[in-house]
Amino acid sequence: MLAASVLFDSGLEHYRGQFFNRAMYTPIVVSSVTLAASLHGAGDTDPSSSRVRHGVQALAGLTGLIGFGFHAYNVGKREGGYSFQNLFYSAPIGAPMALTLAGVLGVVAERVRDADPDEPRLAGLPAGRSLAVATAGMLAGTTLEAGLLHFRGAFQNPAMFVPVTLPPLAAALLVRAATKPEGASQAGAKWGMWAVSAMGVGGVALHAYGVARMMGGWANWRQNLIDGPPLPAPPSFSGVALGGLAALELIERSRFRF
Template sequence: MQAGGNRERAKLRVRERGLTSVNVHPLATLALAAAGVGLLTWFAAGRPQHSGSGPRRHFHPRSDVANTNAAQRLNHGSTLLAASVLLDSGLEHYRGQYFNRAMYTPVLVSSAVLASSLHGAGDAGARSSRVRHAVQALAGLTGVVGLGFHAYNVGKREGGYRWENLFYAAPIGAPFALTLAGVLGGAAERVRDADPRDALLLGLPAGPLLAAGTALGLAGTVGEAGLLHFRGAYHNPAMFLPVSVPPLAGALLAWAAVRGSGRRPLTRGWLWATAALGLGGVGFHTYGISRKMGGWRNWSQNLLSGPPLPAPPAFTGLALAGLAALDLLERREHA
């Protein structure tokens, strides 16, 4: 009984304080497992087709290519989101010492989604893949379940849903990035099989639906970034960028969805700015880690306690999905 009580108290201390440094060996083992899952997914999906290979449908070849290009851009967005989830959840759950075995799930599922999305991004064929589609559906479900786990983690703490717990408990909105990765990857497979003259998702026009969905995804990502940057007291003026540039891109994208028009240079330009911000955010977070005690010489501790390196590219992935939505909107106008 005493040994069991000691284990429970140790778990509680881990949950409250987190690990203080990175032990490379457990992470290396987990990385090998994730790589194995990714490779199995890649080979199960089959060999990617080159442009013009494989049987063609009755649609016009130029339209097939246009659909495939939009699908590949969605795959690029899904790839970046999956990579962000894989690295971020791997480190954050390691800080929690994987005290709950379910914490391995997003690492393994996101590695499968990453392989699936990379496979789709390199597939110039006009046919969808059942394996890729199944993996993306699994990712969407896993993200929703993870959202429940994180919401429970915050609510069970003393005081429940108050600012301190939202700051330091499991990030409540983080699992939804995996759902977004799965949704974008699944949409890519649907777009490949859709009639290029009027691509549909869930019985609705694909362009407006993807534009509206991406705008909502940007809003959620902005909320998560805003909460964590507020915890950091916005001590660097650059911390205001993720709560100013992406919201305008999302608003412009939502307006494009309402108007049903993809010919919007301002919206495209702001989406590209959001994509650049996501990549530039990695540089800012790298600088933030270097400013902590010991800098990168003390990387094993500062990677866990500093700003999350893998998080900002989520903006880039969503921006690419928004650009694909605009492409579909514009093609529908000309159909």
């Protein structure tokens, strides 16, 4: 889901930028390959990991970091440097990190797939708890990007406060779940992840409503899709939240090891 969000969002935003730099094709190509690798992994019944998929997901993570550097440079080189004006209207500084998050979750999936099924570990730590903390950090980062752009929109619709309040709360519940003793209920964290996931899907509808409110509405979709609220952006929250649900499942599974 994260890879798909990056594919359509970067394609739309870079089309608006007329691909003036050839490097702007890179996230489209890499996110497409990442999406294909993720779908292949989801349907692969072989319990072992794939070096090809692992390499693709690692490439996605690296590409996102490089893209962040490009966007940060784009903001900084403008007159006034790192001002709110430039952060609002130049290349979205945090957007490339969504591809990095997709890559990180993909790498984790391959590592867990190849780990001891009774006690999967990441970097020597329990996989579920490690992934829960990492996912909480991902939610915090995604919230910062959404907060910046919704601040640009002056929070004119009260619903615009949801992406900057619900995800941090869910992230806190996820961190708390990672610190609970084995056997403790994870119901609160699960509800938080499902709520964030639903918010991401609902955000597409709200952004579509925002496009409809622009001059010409959907009849002028060629311009309003580019200049209005980005339709593919909200599902990035859903993708991260699904990673949180996977972490909670791994935590619960550890109860049953012998």
